[in-house]
Amino acid sequence: MEDIDQSRFALMTALTGAHKLRPDAYPNPGILVAMNDDELRRYAVGLLERLDGVATGDGFEAELQVELRVILGDTR
Numbered sequence: 001m002e003d004i005d006q007s008r009f010a011l012m013t014a015l016t017g018a019h020k021l022r023p024d025a026y027p028n029p030g031i032l033v034a035m036n037d038d039e040l041r042r043y044a045v046g047l048l049e050r051l052d053g054v055a056t057g058d059g060f061e062a063e064l065q066v067e068l069r070v071i072l073g074d075t076r
Contacts, residue, residue: 011041012029012032014044018064051068052065
């Protein structure tokens, strides 16, 4: 995550999409906007770690994992 402006935009897009699909499971965009860059990144890293423990049968969760890995530069 070298270019914070691009990465922040990408994270906001991915996480806002997650909220739209599952509003009870993911924070609303207002909460995300209130986070500073480091908080947003830590949230995304933590979310990715939690998603790694989820069964891959859920296409939405698997897609979100891939998207977060790309944004965060996670090469797993």
